[in-house]
Amino acid sequence: MSAHSSTKSPLKGYFAVWIALLIGTGLTVYAATLDLAPYNAAVALGIATIKATLVALFFMHVWHASEKLTKLVVIAALFFLLLLLGLTMSDYATRLWS
């Protein structure tokens, strides 16, 4: 959106993000072949979250969004997603299922 109003070309940034996303994909596949004991899932999700953040911030222009409400909606969506996952998992992880 505001890329429109800025005079600097955003193209370099777009290609840099694209390269970073491809490297991230390669890293995820490589990390999956390593035995990191309990940390395999954490590493995979960590890389996925970095990739998703890059897409949202730079491809979806959240970083340069002129409207603060857009950022609020993004944060609210993530908050409720974490509430859903966090509360559900805290229940299933602490209850005794035989």
Added chain:
Amino acid sequence: MPDNANASSLTAVHDHHGEAHAAHNPALLHHFVEEQQQRDAASLGMWVFLGTEVMFFGGLFCAYLVYRRWYFGDFAAASKTINMSLGATNTAVLICSSLTVVLAVWAAQTARKALLVSMLILTMVFGLAFLGIKGIEYKDKFEEHHVPGASFSFENVPIPGHPGQFANPRHAQMFFSLYFVMTGLHALHMIIGLGIFAWLLVMAWKGRFTPEWHTPVEIGGLYWHFVDIVWIYLFPLLYLIDRHP
């Protein structure tokens, strides 16, 4: 009030309306102060919709997490039967399509019609490639009897890291149910995205988009990127459980 006075005041209002039209860009709707506000309102609306989509997919991710915790070994065994190279290729294909989308938006912003049209076509080519690769994966699963239902079969598949133990077919079937629902719903979003982009392509071809008004390209792009983000999470969660030897 006499009839003619009423008519003349109406005419005056109409004249004023006409002047207002002449003063600003015809793409700017009357209830917005300026073009920037109009663009922000459109993208905010799209973000609210994407917020509902986050919860839509979030429920499935939640179900996945619960069952993955319960049946980890079975999920790992089932995950190993999916073709990882096809999944990784599809991830790269979607990432490339996200680049072409962002280039299309830039082309619309800077009035580069030829670039806009070619980037929209490239995005659709990547989207179709993704669905084609997905189709190959689904075909493999059908042939291996890994599709949940009456002919599902998952006998004597070893659990990774637990020699001598075999996956419970019922638990593996739960993995494949989640696999097909999540990737299927994602594929449905891709098909809808392809429809949106086909329409954008026609509009772009006709030269309807200008640097002042290209809102459909922007919010169509937001949708496409969101579908990409969903896949960025689906790939490691479904394809890469306990892959190490």
